[in-house]
Amino acid sequence: MTATDAQRGPVTTEPTPPTSPVASELLAAPVAGTFSRSRALRPTGKVLPEHARTHNRALVLQTLYSAGPQSRADVARETGLTRVTISDLVAALIAEGLVIELGQREDARPGKPATLIDVDRGAFHIIGVDLSEHEVFRGAVVGLDGQIIERDEIARDAATGEAAVLLVDRLVERLLARTSTPVLGIGIGSPGVVDPLGVVRSAPNLGWSDVALQERLAERFALPVHVANDANVGVLAEHGSSHHDDLLLIKIGHGVGAGLIIGGRPVVGGGFAAGEIGHVVVGTDGGPRCACGKAGCLETWLAVPRLTARLAAAGAQGEAAASARDDILREAGRRLGIVLAPVVGALNLSEVVLSGPAELLDGPLHEATVDTLRKRTMAEFNRDLRLRMSEQAEDIVLRGAAVMVLSGQLGVS
Amino acid sequence: MTATDAQRGPVTTEPTPPTSPVASELLAAPVAGTFSRSRALRPTGKVLPEHARTHNRALVLQTLYSAGPQSRADVARETGLTRVTISDLVAALIAEGLVIELGQREDARPGKPATLIDVDRGAFHIIGVDLSEHEVFRGAVVGLDGQIIERDEIARDAATGEAAVLLVDRLVERLLARTSTPVLGIGIGSPGVVDPLGVVRSAPNLGWSDVALQERLAERFALPVHVANDANVGVLAEHGSSHHDDLLLIKIGHGVGAGLIIGGRPVVGGGFAAGEIGHVVVGTDGGPRCACGKAGCLETWLAVPRLTARLAAAGAQGEAAASARDDILREAGRRLGIVLAPVVGALNLSEVVLSGPAELLDGPLHEATVDTLRKRTMAEFNRDLRLRMSEQAEDIVLRGAAVMVLSGQLGVS
């Protein structure tokens, strides 16, 4: 192993080498949940004992990751595996540098004192990149727990096509230079349609079509790279703080997009365009003209530039202006509720999360959305539906990108 | 084994005994896809080699089931497992009576002639029951290939509550008496909200709330019983003929419901009420009053009684009446499209299926739905969306119920 390897990659060449991609999905996906297309009925693959091992390895890692330092015996009880098997798996994980022993447990209990073990949370860093903002590409060095360690950003200056790719390149390079800890992988949230191989099929804002971002960066930096749509990445971050298996994230910024997790698994969609609801028409009474040619698209009601422009037009001073601003926000919320109602109804969602500028979303808009949803769906079925603001604020894509890498590389989230 | 067992049940006491329910889901669900709640992230279970075995067993069965008679070597090539392993698995399946040898292959090829094997398609029958119609409970004895062997029905006579349960009892009893072949299990599609344990949480039309249908019937008939919502059952039947992993079924009858498969897995929803879209409000221009208290619910536009009443009011004779009838159907289709647009957009669905009276649905209504969907979603993302009529006609729930049993008991569909 060279010094570069030691600095940049995990100890093993491949932390989770999927012998058969299909089987690895079967086993790892329910624990993790990357955006690889879940192959289903017809061509399902075989499962070998070694795949079971891979799954159990991830299970141990997940247990430690989410419950923190504990003894091998604790992990055994939690997972249902025997102490013997846990010892074996943990030994392998320690050899790989993913788990460390922390010494003996302090508290006074009968019996032999436990040796605490934990995921070595300082062992790796993750590079997260957010390409969803219009003016700037943001990136961060993220710790295994999701904490932001270093930030960096690079002005986009309306760069498109190859120039934009080079900016991403430069940003990642700068971020890598900022950490001396081995890097587990690079996670990128991009606008547009991204396929499971990390090819940006189409991102009009960036002038990208069929840009093999994952391949290019993986080659350039010799690290695992995961790329997905920004909203789909965002919902991963939100999923961490939520205990629901069904989750819809509405990401409102320059455009409007959604990320969706159903049954604990991210939804990608037949054409990899799941969540692209910005250009769904709302209501049956027309609406503002949209750049896409239609009228009354969700974006025309809800996109931040539209909202701010409309609020500015309503004026800043006086009671009448305040009331007008409230009406604007309320109407936007109502429109969102109208689009969400069929989705919430069809999927019987238990949680919807809003992400975007809190000063716009977290007030009359939020209230109106809740209100509209209640009025337009069957209350009996959707009684426990929660609509809440994101807890991740601005960093939702960065942290989601980290979660994506964590999922993809370690089967942990 | 008693004679009754031999006649009613599979040869083994439990064809697919899930040692750990969670692990069985992990392994069998992608192949099968029952309506058991897919447990996800946090409490994922261990996977033992024996679970891998269970999965591979189902894989062999699935291969034989869908590709028909073939040699062990063929199955080995298809699944990626070795001939040795396949021989072993097949031996077990033959011992269980699920697979039979058909003699040597006829065609002339070099090498030792192959012994053909196949699922013993005559080994079991399945009881399918459809409780979704308003006036009658329908049932059938269904073959493993989904063919209807015997039919029966029982007039509901507005029975509700316990009386309705007893009718189901009687219907199943009569169906069981009609076959002397061992029965693999009983599948039931019920209106309302059904939880994964087969408890009908709420079915207003039948006056049911928290009726433990699965438990009662399983006890009464000593057979595996699977119960789910009628539309959710229906989509299973449709999934067989479709090669898509994402599928939405809209079932239009006395009410309007939907069944949804995403990533090859049925969607149940947080409150087990996924697909309950009948009372989602359509559009922003009001609409007919609904029994639920709201106005403009999807059902008020689309439910068969409403449609037929409106068509009758338009008159039967003359060109003007025909045009008015067309308008009514077109408006209904448009309303359906309005509700579907956000769902299709959010999930990037590739296939939507309509089930119900073809004379109402398969014409102007269908056209208007397609048209509306196209006008209200982003064409670029949903280019390959197909909206088609069901191929199952009236038997969709019966056959879906059979698929559900097949899935649940054998991991096959």
Add this chain to the structure above:
DNA sequence: CACGTTTGTTAGTAAACCTTACGAACAAAC
């Protein structure tokens, strides 16, 4: 008829997890 091909089985091996058993280390009770 020799040869290559294909099938299905036998025998042995490797991996994974289990059960059983044990030593070490501790608290609590006597």
Add this chain to the structure above:
DNA sequence: GTTTGTTCGTAAGGTTTACTAACAAACGTG
């Protein structure tokens, strides 16, 4: 201070699973 019971981690041995290697049987082909 000793005994008792508990808990932890490990060792040894067994079972299950699927693999590789090898082979006999049965067939077409040249």
